[in-house]
Amino acid sequence: xxxxxxxxxxxxxxxxxxxxxxxxxxxxxxxxxxxxxxxxxxxxxxxxxxxxxxxxxxxxxxxxxxxxxxxxxxxxxxxxxxxxxxxxxxxxxxxxxxxxxxxxxxxxxxxxxxxxxxxxxxxxxxxxxxxxxxxxxxxxxxxxxxxxxxxxxxxxxxxxxxxxxxxxxxxxxxxxxxxxxxxxxxxxxxxxxxxxxxxxxxxxxxxxxxxxxxxxxxxxxxxxxxxxxxxxxxxxxxxxxxxxxxxxxxxxxxxxxxxxxxxxxxxxxxxxxxxxxxxxxxxxxxxxxxxxxxxxxxxxxxxxxxxxxxxxxxxxx
Ligand SMILES: Cc1cc2nc3c(=O)[nH]c(=O)nc-3n(C[C@H](O)[C@H](O)[C@H](O)COP(=O)(O)OP(=O)(O)OC[C@H]3O[C@@H](n4cnc5c(N)ncnc54)[C@H](O)[C@@H]3O)c2cc1C
Numbered sequence: 001x002x003x004x005x006x007x008x009x010x011x012x013x014x015x016x017x018x019x020x021x022x023x024x025x026x027x028x029x030x031x032x033x034x035x036x037x038x039x040x041x042x043x044x045x046x047x048x049x050x051x052x053x054x055x056x057x058x059x060x061x062x063x064x065x066x067x068x069x070x071x072x073x074x075x076x077x078x079x080x081x082x083x084x085x086x087x088x089x090x091x092x093x094x095x096x097x098x099x100x101x102x103x104x105x106x107x108x109x110x111x112x113x114x115x116x117x118x119x120x121x122x123x124x125x126x127x128x129x130x131x132x133x134x135x136x137x138x139x140x141x142x143x144x145x146x147x148x149x150x151x152x153x154x155x156x157x158x159x160x161x162x163x164x165x166x167x168x169x170x171x172x173x174x175x176x177x178x179x180x181x182x183x184x185x186x187x188x189x190x191x192x193x194x195x196x197x198x199x200x201x202x203x204x205x206x207x208x209x210x211x212x213x214x215x216x217x218x219x220x221x222x223x224x225x226x227x228x229x230x231x232x233x234x235x236x237x238x239x240x241x242x243x244x245x246x247x248x249x250x251x252x253x254x255x256x257x258x259x260x261x262x263x264x265x266x267x268x269x270x271x272x273x274x275x276x277x278x279x280x281x282x283x284x285x286x287x288x289x290x291x292x293x294x295x296x297x298x299x300x301x302x303x304x305x306x307x308x309x310x311x312x313x314x315x316x317x
Contacts, residue, residue: 026076071228124203143186
């Protein structure tokens with residue numbers, strides 16, 4: 001992929017979008033750390049986004065999409081190319097349809113999951129309350145199949161609208177997305193909207209469930225720290241074939257509470273690697289590597305990162 005020159009920045013001049021060169025990207029993530037984006041683009045229409053993708057593809061300019069930045073670490077050197085943020089009204093709407101039975105609502109990919117969850121409970125709809133307290137946009141929640149003890153995003157996804165990096169638009173069904181644990185088979189490109197199937201239920205029970213899930217999260221996770229949630233996926237224990245808690249393995253390896261410069265393993269939850277205010281993203285990465293090595297030495301299990309890392313070299317594996 002090539003970096004942009006003054007000439008290539010003209011590729012969006014005629015499109016309905018706003019663009020900021022050398023934009024502070026790390027500040028838009030939950031870590032509140034990390035470098036800049038060569039250009040941050042906020043499209044106002046799906047057409048503008050599709051055309052931008054197509055032109056960037058033709059010019060070999062990398063395009064990435066930022067959600068709420070709650071599962072993302074941007075290294076301190078930042079990223080080349082275009083970062084798209086779907087925070088304009090065309091990408092944040094929800095069409096509620098009053099109904100007494102199941103209904104499929106259409107949600108813009110930039111809409112925020114927490115607000116949507118609360119609103120769905122007010123509408124007496126169940127399905128999203130299992131995801132209460134998870135910071136995400138709908139696009140990010142689908143891409144990561146966000147979830148936990150009470151359920152996961154896949155359970156409500158009917159289909160998504162998608163723009164490929166060549167600018168082609170398609171609709172993909174939940175079956176085509178082949179959801180798995182914190183994973184889906186999403187082709188490269190951008191989710192622009194999702195159709196979610198929710199069912200009508202007893203509003204009192206739905207609100208109680210929302211409270212129960214929110215309280216569970218608040219009591220078990222350091223929600224106020226600068227982090228991206230769980231750093232590692234829960235690995236499959238070869239002995240049992242079941243998923244083992246990565247947090248427990250980190251705890252058993254003696255890493256809970258460990259600090260490396262400005263990054264530290266949360267004393268509340270071993271799988272959260274947090275950062276002090278004004279800390280360095282690269283410290284998080286270095287500590288995550290140290291934790292991975294220590295757990296491997298201690299338990300023989302190799303932890304796989306759940307947090308996505310963006311760098312000038314692309315997405316780090
Ligand atoms: C305090 C805290 C608690 C958390 N708790 C949980 C939890 O309980 N369960 C859980 O699963 N996760 C949890 N997380 C992680 C995070 O909330 C989820 O992974 C969430 O889905 C990330 O969504 P996002 O919009 O922030 O995506 P981002 O972090 O912005 O991006 C993540 C990935 O999704 C891609 N992406 C984003 N939007 C789109 C789009 N429109 N189209 C295509 N790809 C897209 C990005 O390119 C990137 O690859 C937590 C995080 C924090 C900070």
